[in-house]
Amino acid sequence: MGSTYLLQQLLTGISLGGAYALIAVGYSMVYGILMLINFAHADIFMMAGYFMIFSFAAMPWPVAIVVVILGTILLGVTIEKVAYKPLRSAPRMSIMISAIGMSYLLQNLATYLFSALPQAYPAIPGLKKLIKLGDLNSSMVTFVTPIITIILVVLLMMLLKRTKIGMAMRAVSKDYDTAKLMGIKINQIISLTFVIGSALAAIGSILYFTDRMSVTPFSGTLLGLKCFVAAVLGGIGSVPGAVIGGFIIGITETTLIAMGYSTFSSAFTFLILIIILMVRPTGLLGETLTEKV
Amino acid sequence: MKKLLSLILTVVLVFSLVACTSDSSTDGDQPASGDNVIKIGVFEPVTGENGGGGFQEVLGIRYAHQLTNTVEIGGEEYTIELVEVDNKSDRTEAVTVASNLVAQNVSAIIGSYGSGVSIAAGPTYEEAQIPAVAPSATNPQVTLGNEYYFRVCFLDPFQGEVMANYAFQDGLTKAAVITQLGDDYSSGLGNFFLKAFEELGGEIVSEQQFQTGDTDFKAILANVKNAEPDVIFAPSSVATAPLLIKQARELGIEAKIMAGDTWENQAIIDNAGADAEGVALSTFFDENDTSSPLAGEFVTGFKEFLNGNDEYLNKNGGDGVAAVSALGFDAYNVVVEAIKVAQSSDSVAIKDALKGLSLDGVTGSISFDENGDAKKDMAYIKIIQDGKFMFDKTVKTQ
Numbered sequence: 001m002g003s004t005y006l007l008q009q010l011l012t013g014i015s016l017g018g019a020y021a022l023i024a025v026g027y028s029m030v031y032g033i034l035m036l037i038n039f040a041h042a043d044i045f046m047m048a049g050y051f052m053i054f055s056f057a058a059m060p061w062p063v064a065i066v067v068v069i070l071g072t073i074l075l076g077v078t079i080e081k082v083a084y085k086p087l088r089s090a091p092r093m094s095i096m097i098s099a100i101g102m103s104y105l106l107q108n109l110a111t112y113l114f115s116a117l118p119q120a121y122p123a124i125p126g127l128k129k130l131i132k133l134g135d136l137n138s139s140m141v142t143f144v145t146p147i148i149t150i151i152l153v154v155l156l157m158m159l160l161k162r163t164k165i166g167m168a169m170r171a172v173s174k175d176y177d178t179a180k181l182m183g184i185k186i187n188q189i190i191s192l193t194f195v196i197g198s199a200l201a202a203i204g205s206i207l208y209f210t211d212r213m214s215v216t217p218f219s220g221t222l223l224g225l226k227c228f229v230a231a232v233l234g235g236i237g238s239v240p241g242a243v244i245g246g247f248i249i250g251i252t253e254t255t256l257i258a259m260g261y262s263t264f265s266s267a268f269t270f271l272i273l274i275i276i277l278m279v280r281p282t283g284l285l286g287e288t289l290t291e292k293v
Numbered sequence: 294m295k296k297l298l299s300l301i302l303t304v305v306l307v308f309s310l311v312a313c314t315s316d317s318s319t320d321g322d323q324p325a326s327g328d329n330v331i332k333i334g335v336f337e338p339v340t341g342e343n344g345g346g347g348f349q350e351v352l353g354i355r356y357a358h359q360l361t362n363t364v365e366i367g368g369e370e371y372t373i374e375l376v377e378v379d380n381k382s383d384r385t386e387a388v389t390v391a392s393n394l395v396a397q398n399v400s401a402i403i404g405s406y407g408s409g410v411s412i413a414a415g416p417t418y419e420e421a422q423i424p425a426v427a428p429s430a431t432n433p434q435v436t437l438g439n440e441y442y443f444r445v446c447f448l449d450p451f452q453g454e455v456m457a458n459y460a461f462q463d464g465l466t467k468a469a470v471i472t473q474l475g476d477d478y479s480s481g482l483g484n485f486f487l488k489a490f491e492e493l494g495g496e497i498v499s500e501q502q503f504q505t506g507d508t509d510f511k512a513i514l515a516n517v518k519n520a521e522p523d524v525i526f527a528p529s530s531v532a533t534a535p536l537l538i539k540q541a542r543e544l545g546i547e548a549k550i551m552a553g554d555t556w557e558n559q560a561i562i563d564n565a566g567a568d569a570e571g572v573a574l575s576t577f578f579d580e581n582d583t584s585s586p587l588a589g590e591f592v593t594g595f596k597e598f599l600n601g602n603d604e605y606l607n608k609n610g611g612d613g614v615a616a617v618s619a620l621g622f623d624a625y626n627v628v629v630e631a632i633k634v635a636q637s638s639d640s641v642a643i644k645d646a647l648k649g650l651s652l653d654g655v656t657g658s659i660s661f662d663e664n665g666d667a668k669k670d671m672a673y674i675k676i677i678q679d680g681k682f683m684f685d686k687t688v689k690t691q
Contacts, residue, residue, distance in 0.1 A: 005519045008544070012511040116340035116381075118532045120564045130543060137545030142511075212508040213536055213564070222506070257512035262502050263474060 004135040009258045010251070015142040015211070017250025018149035022204030023223070024230040024242035025153065026197035032173040032237035033193045035092060039099040040079055042224020043106035044198055048072040048205035049121065049215035050114055056122035065124070069202040076198030077191055085187075110217035118214040127210050145207045146247075152200065153243050160239065165192065173237065222266065226253075229273045235286025244284060329371040331364065331638045333628060334378065334394035336404030336414065336425070341382030342505070342532040345560050346617055347406040348608050350428050351377065353621025354403055356598045361625075364632050371638065373629070380405055382530075384413040391417040399423060400638045401628045406617060408432030408449075408478040415439045424644035426628055428620035429577070431554065432481045436665040443647055443665040445623045445654065446577050447672060449478070452553050453485025455575050455672045455688045456526060461493045465523035465549060469499040471513065471537070473529050476505060482528040482553050490526075498522050507533075510540050518546050528553040535564035542568040549573065554617075559610030562680050570679075575672045578616035578656045579684045582673070591622060591655040613682075616656070616673075623654035 023045055030038040051071045055064040083102045087095040127141040160166035171179040172189050180186050208223075209215055230249045234241025249269055256265045276283060335354055338347035354375070362373050376397055380387040387405070391414035394402060402418060402425040405411045411430040418425045419441045427435055427444040431452060436442045460468060468490050472483035480502075487497055499520035501513040514537075517525060525548050527537055534556050541550065549571060556574040580592045592614050599605050599612045606612060627650065632638065635646035651660040659667050674685045 005515060008515045008518070009512060012509075012515065016509065111340075115344075117344045118342075120535075132545070135545070137543065139543050213539060214508060214532065218506070219508075254512045258516060260501075260516070262504060262513060266504070 007136055008138075009254055011136070011138060011142060013251035013254030014247065015145045015250075016254060017247035018146035019204050019208040019211075019246075020223075020227050020230050020250050021149050021243040021246025022152065022200045022207070023227040024234070024246045025156070025239055026201050027228050027231040028234070028236055028239060028242035029193050029197050031231070033169065033176075033190060034084070034095075036084065036095055036099065037228065038197070039096070039224070040083075040102035040106060041197065041201060042220035042227070043103050043110075044072060044076050044079070044220075045201040045205045045208075045224070046110065046215065046217065046220035047075055047106060048202040049209045049219060050110060050119070051202075052206060052209065053119055053121060053215065056124075061122075061124050065206065068206065069199055072202035072205075073195050073198045076194045076201070080190065080194045085190075107217050107221070114217065116217060118216045121209040121213050121215055123213075124206070124210055139211070141207060141210045145211070148203065148207065149243070149246075152203065153239065156196065156200075156239060165189075169193065226266075226269050229269055232273060232283055233276050235283025237287075238283070238285045241283055241285035329369055330374050331366075331371045331632065332374050332376050332397065332399040333625075334376045334397070334399035334402040334404070334423075336378055336380055336387075336391060336394060336402050336410075337406055338382040338410065339379045342530045343382040343407045343555075345531045345608070346429075346555060346558055346615070347382070349558070349615040350404075350406045350617040350621040352599070352605055352609060353428070353595070353618035353623075354625045356595050356618075357622045357625035357629075359598065360594070361629055364629055366632065366636050366638065380410045380414070382407060382410065384409050387411075387413045388417060390414075395421040395423060400632070400640050401426070401643050403428065403621070403624045403628060405430060408435055408481065409476055411435045411442070412477055415442050418442065421640075422644070423640040424628075424631075424647055426624045426647070428624040429554065429617045430478075432477045434477060434481070440665070441644055443627075443661055443667075445627060445656070445659050445667045446554075446620055447669040448666060449482045449553070450485045451670075452575050452672060453482055453487075454489040455674070456551055456553070456573075457486050457489035457493060457495070459573065459575075459674055459688065460524045460526070460549070460551060461490065461495055463524075463549075466495050467498045467520075467522045467524070468495055469501065469517045469520055469522035469525045469548070470497060471501045471503065471510075471517065471525060471527040471529070473533070474502045474504050476529075478553075478555070479528050479530075483526065486526050486528075503533075508536055510537050511544065514541050514544050514546060517541075517548075518544055522548050524549045524551060526551050528555065531555060531558045531560055534558075534561045535569070538565045538572060539568050557616055557675060557682060559613055559615075562677060562682075563610060569677045572677045573674060573685070575674055575688070576616040577669075577673070578614075578619040579673045579675070580614040581684055585655070585657075587653060588619070588655045591619065595619075595622070619655050623652075623656050623659060626654065627652055627659060 026041050030036055051068045055067045079102055083098045084095055087098055129140045131138055131140055168184045168189055230245035231242045234245030253265045256268055337351050338344050358375050364371050376399055378390040380390050387410035402423055406429055408430040411427050412434050419439050424441045429446050431449045433448055436444055470483045470487050473479035499517050503513055551573045554576045557576045562569050595614055596612045599609055630652050631643045631646040631650055635642040662668055671687055671689050673687050675682045676685045
């Protein structure tokens with residue numbers, strides 16, 4: 001009994017961490033390129049949940065998944081073009097406030113359009129199937145989430161390290177102005193960053209909501225903050241850092257709840273943020289920043 | 294181009310703000326005509342985690358209002374106007390909208406679904422000396438020490454005892470209790486069940502709590518599974534219930550799942566599907582109970598009322614009659630009766646009239662004790678079978 005119990009809790013934690021990691025990567029990448037904390041990211045994730053509810057009702061599920069990912073990408077890129085691009089030369093604070101505004105706009109729009117009542121998330125065939133391994137019971141999606149997360153992140157790392165586009169992205173994140181001088185098309189690179197971030201958020205949303213089965217306009221709020229903490233913990237700007245941060249947060253939260261401290265599980269996450277900012281502001285895998293004069 | 298874009302954005306922003314605020318306080322169906330108007334406040338959640346059940350209660354009130362929308366005071370006919378506000382299932386919001394109702398000079402108030410919001414708004418009503426009648430708030434604290442708060446349903450200590458007895462008589466001796474942190478209804482009822490169950494000689498093997506808005510219960514459910522209970526008592530909101538039920542079955546927990554009155558909502562069956570089979574709950578009313586002609590008449594009329602409006606039918610999840618709708622109906626009639634007895638639209642006079650009132654409602658006869666609680670001694674136990682709430686038995690206290 002003891003070991004199954006531990007395994008069951010560990011599985012829950014890893015699965016939650018996987019979902020966190022996918023969203024944290026989105027925060028981290030945008031920060032790496034634009035030095036912007038994209039507060040609307042969590043709400044893009046929430047909107048992806050609603051996209052799925054509607055497209056699932058209208059078309060077969062494999063098509064619905066593709067439509068959701070494409071729709072979310074479109075939303076993410078549109079937000080960048082409308083709310084962030086015009087402010088690119090403005091002080092960094094302005095663009096951050098614009099991001100906060102976007103976040104509230106999306107939340108209120110969702111409340112207005114879909115009401116604040118929780119909506120049932122559709123069950124994608126196969127993902128909700130029950131799996132039994134001895135005494136260990138769980139649905140397919142719990143097992144699949146961390147695996148998909150790892151695969152996607154490995155693919156993303158390969159894109160960043162092995163391709164020309166990836167090299168361009170790394171260059172932009174290293175030095176925005178010099179990269180521009182070297183003939184890198186900045187706008188394309190930024191759009192691509194939002195495409196990748198939004199696509200990961202869409203996949204994360206499918207995995208997260210399939211496991212939890214309901215969406216509200218505020219589903220993204222607390223989750224977004226936690227994923228932001230995960231990104232900071234891992235070292236904001238670093239993709240593998242965000243993944244490690246996501247898993248750490250997911251597993252610690254589950255551990256605390258399992259130990260009976262559910263009251264403190266969220267508080268602890270933010271305590272981690274405070275401690276990391278005090279002790280190691282660059283995060284676990286973050287590069288130490290040398291201020292250029 | 295940039296200017297145009299920012300203009301459009303501003304318009305969108307302003308529009309979304311207006312759109313969000315404008316539907317937070319919708320008025321009753323018909324505008325009142327003439328000078329003789331008496332206002333009754335409807336203080337219910339129609340959004341937030343209790344929005345679904347709250348709306349069913351509002352439906353009962355609207356139906357009652359449709360049947361009786363005038364009252365005679367001193368030989369003159371007064372039109373009754375409903376002033377509906379949405380407390381959003383949120384305790385802070387509840388106090389704000391309660392003050393809002395007070396400012397609109399309502400003579401009496403009906404509400405709310407959910408004990409937490411009722412407790413939060415209680416002092417506001419007491420201070421303004423406006424009587425409030427709660428249709429389905431079951432926590433003792435709602436009326437305790439508040440002269441102006443009344444209720445037409447039974448209380449949680451009774452409900453907890455009923456469910457504990459029901460479980461114990463079924464031979465279930467090991468129970469796990471799951472409650473929502475900071476929710477007066479959930480933690481109160483969980484606690485009363487726990488005490489009653491232990492007094493009967495049962496054993497509480499696990500006590501778990503979750504936070505409002507949580508959607509992932511796997512960690513606490515793994516703890517519950519580890520404790521191997523025969524029965525899980527999990528009083529919680531309609532939004533939480535299907536998630537809890539499904540995740541429990543997903544983890545391979547086979548224990549019987551039970552809860553209180555809030556779970557009598559079709560949305561739970563719709564969302565939890567086959568996993569909801571066998572779930573037991575206690576409630577205030579059964580539409581198939583034919584012993585009272587008054588109730589039969591209400592059920593027929595209310596079904597017609599629901600079928601006449603697609604939005605009602607849709608939000609109610611079909612034309613089933615929820616217990617909270619019946620209680621909303623009764624609460625409205627209690628208030629109207631009190632106005633008749635008081636022969637006044639003065640809120641203090643209505644409060645005094647409520648104290649001595651006795652009325653046959655569709656959920657049984659209603660009269661109030663010294664706390665303002667309805668003297669009710671019967672609960673209905675229902676079990677989910679074949680995707681429906683099936684009546685199991687009635688339980689009376691000695």
